[in-house]
Amino acid sequence: MMLIPCPWCGPRNETEFHYGGQADVSYPADPQAVSDVDWARFLFFRANTKGIFTERWNHQAGCRRWFTVRRDTTTNEIFHDDSHEAVTR
Amino acid sequence: MAELHGESPLVTRAETLAGSSVPGVLHLSEVAFTAQVTLRVDPKSPAAERIGTAVGTMLPNQPGQVARTERLQILWMGPDEWLLIGPEGGAEQLQATLTEALGEEHGSVVDVSGHRTIVEVTGPKSRELLAKGCALDLHRRSFASDQCAQTLLARTGVVLLCRDVEQPSFWIFVRSSFARYLADWLADAAAEYRV
Numbered sequence A: 001m002m003l004i005p006c007p008w009c010g011p012r013n014e015t016e017f018h019y020g021g022q023a024d025v026s027y028p029a030d031p032q033a034v035s036d037v038d039w040a041r042f043l044f045f046r047a048n049t050k051g052i053f054t055e056r057w058n059h060q061a062g063c064r065r066w067f068t069v070r071r072d073t074t075t076n077e078i079f080h081d082d083s084h085e086a087v088t089r
Numbered sequence B: 001m002a003e004l005h006g007e008s009p010l011v012t013r014a015e016t017l018a019g020s021s022v023p024g025v026l027h028l029s030e031v032a033f034t035a036q037v038t039l040r041v042d043p044k045s046p047a048a049e050r051i052g053t054a055v056g057t058m059l060p061n062q063p064g065q066v067a068r069t070e071r072l073q074i075l076w077m078g079p080d081e082w083l084l085i086g087p088e089g090g091a092e093q094l095q096a097t098l099t100e101a102l103g104e105e106h107g108s109v110v111d112v113s114g115h116r117t118i119v120e121v122t123g124p125k126s127r128e129l130l131a132k133g134c135a136l137d138l139h140r141r142s143f144a145s146d147q148c149a150q151t152l153l154a155r156t157g158v159v160l161l162c163r164d165v166e167q168p169s170f171w172i173f174v175r176s177s178f179a180r181y182l183a184d185w186l187a188d189a190a191a192e193y194r195v
């Protein structure tokens, strides 16, 4: 069981959260101009990092807010050195 | 014409809860039909200030903080979200007050009185009872009077409210459709206190 630090509620059990995958996947500026291949890449292709990964979580059973976490995917260590603004973006 | 009457979600568990209560140790009961209104507004906006003036207290801005007035309890639910609890029958009036104070600003006021019912747990064993199904630290130093938390209790989403820490008193807000399950779970968890 991981303890995930919600930027508002503090550390809570993993079971209260919903995983949102890779963070900072930006929506294409002009979706009409994107080729089918690039659109598919945007929709379905995500990094599968071994090591430190920046990812989105939603505190589903708590305050229901999205936030960003940096986690080591091999050890589940979560890094707390980010600013509040960086986490709650 | 048939007469309309309301039934609370735990009407069929009133006896279960009463039967699980142990005098001087633990008391369980439903607090039915409270007025509940969800408010969402930017806490830094003039509207939030107007709402504070209208209800008689500033909206709590710390996670898990609860503000009280004579009529209302205002629970922090998120950085821009609050749950206001008032006496039965007061939802419409409360909604009107909030809507007027919100004015044209971005936000929402929704009557959610039917969303959740409340189980009241009081008595010296209440903390221990809740701890059987809740991962939060419910010790008085970390979960004190007028604090609330949204979390899981017996795998069910709830809002926990600590009403009093000296004479332990908690309100568990639970979705209507999960209420009977939770009442049954509480009754089972409380069985050991019956002598």
Ligand SMILES: [Zn+2]
Pocket (backbone or CB within 6 Å): A006, A007, A008, A009, A010, A059, A062, A063, A064, A065
């Ligand atoms: Zn949270």
